[in-house]
Amino acid sequence: MAAPALGPDSARRRAVLDRLRAIAGPDGFVPFDRFMEVALYAEGVGYYDRPRSPLGTDGDFYTAAHVDRIFAECVTARLGEIRRAAGDPGTFAIVELGPGDGTLAAGIVAALADDAGRWEYVLVDRSPARLRDASARLEGSAVGVRSVGSLSELGPFAGAVLADELLDAQPARRLRWDGSAWQELGVRVGADLVTPAEDGPARPVPFPALPTGVPVDQVVEVSPEAEGIVREVADHLAHGAALIIDYGLEESELVRGHPAGTLSAVRGHRSLPDPYADPGDADLSTFVNFSRIRAVARAGGLVELSFRRQADALGAWGLAARLERALAAAPDAATRVKRQLAAKNLLFGFEQFRVLELAPPSTAERLATPT
Numbered sequence: 001m002a003a004p005a006l007g008p009d010s011a012r013r014r015a016v017l018d019r020l021r022a023i024a025g026p027d028g029f030v031p032f033d034r035f036m037e038v039a040l041y042a043e044g045v046g047y048y049d050r051p052r053s054p055l056g057t058d059g060d061f062y063t064a065a066h067v068d069r070i071f072a073e074c075v076t077a078r079l080g081e082i083r084r085a086a087g088d089p090g091t092f093a094i095v096e097l098g099p100g101d102g103t104l105a106a107g108i109v110a111a112l113a114d115d116a117g118r119w120e121y122v123l124v125d126r127s128p129a130r131l132r133d134a135s136a137r138l139e140g141s142a143v144g145v146r147s148v149g150s151l152s153e154l155g156p157f158a159g160a161v162l163a164d165e166l167l168d169a170q171p172a173r174r175l176r177w178d179g180s181a182w183q184e185l186g187v188r189v190g191a192d193l194v195t196p197a198e199d200g201p202a203r204p205v206p207f208p209a210l211p212t213g214v215p216v217d218q219v220v221e222v223s224p225e226a227e228g229i230v231r232e233v234a235d236h237l238a239h240g241a242a243l244i245i246d247y248g249l250e251e252s253e254l255v256r257g258h259p260a261g262t263l264s265a266v267r268g269h270r271s272l273p274d275p276y277a278d279p280g281d282a283d284l285s286t287f288v289n290f291s292r293i294r295a296v297a298r299a300g301g302l303v304e305l306s307f308r309r310q311a312d313a314l315g316a317w318g319l320a321a322r323l324e325r326a327l328a329a330a331p332d333a334a335t336r337v338k339r340q341l342a343a344k345n346l347l348f349g350f351e352q353f354r355v356l357e358l359a360p361p362s363t364a365e366r367l368a369t370p371t
């Protein structure tokens, strides 16, 4: 696929291209995960580190948290159960990885208002610009708020780790099965454009092994970064649980349903035809390979409490009763319709979303496993 030449005003893309050239091999090849890393996260120029937030109706995409506050309320109900299972300690930390613009955090903090003194909200976002947004959003909140650079700064901790649409935004490797081996895909960086490339040097894929016997030309994405995040949770979460909410599938479903992989580029709430055309200026994401994430979690000693569709998780966390109460309290018919439509969107519009609940053995025993 040919990418269009850069326009003269494309300062951001030019800066991203300069960073890519600096890490490219002698033939201009950059593995896809390194390309995605620079395009999304290069300090000051990467997509997520722009001054303007990419999230929400004025941005490029929205998450479940932006649809209706009932999403945050349902998550908060589950956080309360996790807290009780962890022994109801004096202060319990909610550690949100990748809070973005802070919409989910603000909804959770609002839902905790009556009990604010017993909670602490910890923000972890690798993008300084988004961390500023989320912190500003929580300013003046009754719940104590702080930010840390990474989970390891918390040491072994008791709390609930929350990651909504974090893993899909991690740099991912793309690999193509050539009939006998997995071939590393990437990009070639030219003078003023980036094009897809298929001739990268082979790199080993860490545990777990990739499938073989798939159709020739099958592409799969794996994200060592996303898997590293789960390993970090396993290493530092002593009591509590982690809620991972994201779009993704099991590896067998990805192979069956997505022969060309799941890479997508989005801007202004539209899917872009060429994911290579606007590095730094478009969101890039891939579906979470949940088979790998679950295997890494198990290998790290975490117990899987549940893995289910987002709609099923929201149902178990009390969406129906909450919606009924919200409708009864709505000031007018227009608000009622708006909230009903939002709930419908959360239940049926996020079809590919899954919720993975993980806990260290100490807490897992005390959290009822949902059916």
Ligand SMILES: C[S@@+](CC[C@H](N)C(=O)[O-])C[C@H]1O[C@@H](n2cnc3c(N)ncnc32)[C@H](O)[C@@H]1O
Residues within 6 Å of the ligand: 048, 055, 063, 064, 065, 066, 097, 098, 099, 100, 101, 103, 104, 124, 125, 126, 127, 130, 163, 164, 165, 166, 169, 170, 229
């Ligand atoms: C798609 S946004 C998620 C927004 C938010 N969770 C929500 O539900 O609306 C992804 C966020 O994750 C952040 N991020 C990416 N990698 C991260 C990492 N390794 N640790 C912490 N934050 C990260 C990005 O900077 C961005 O703010």
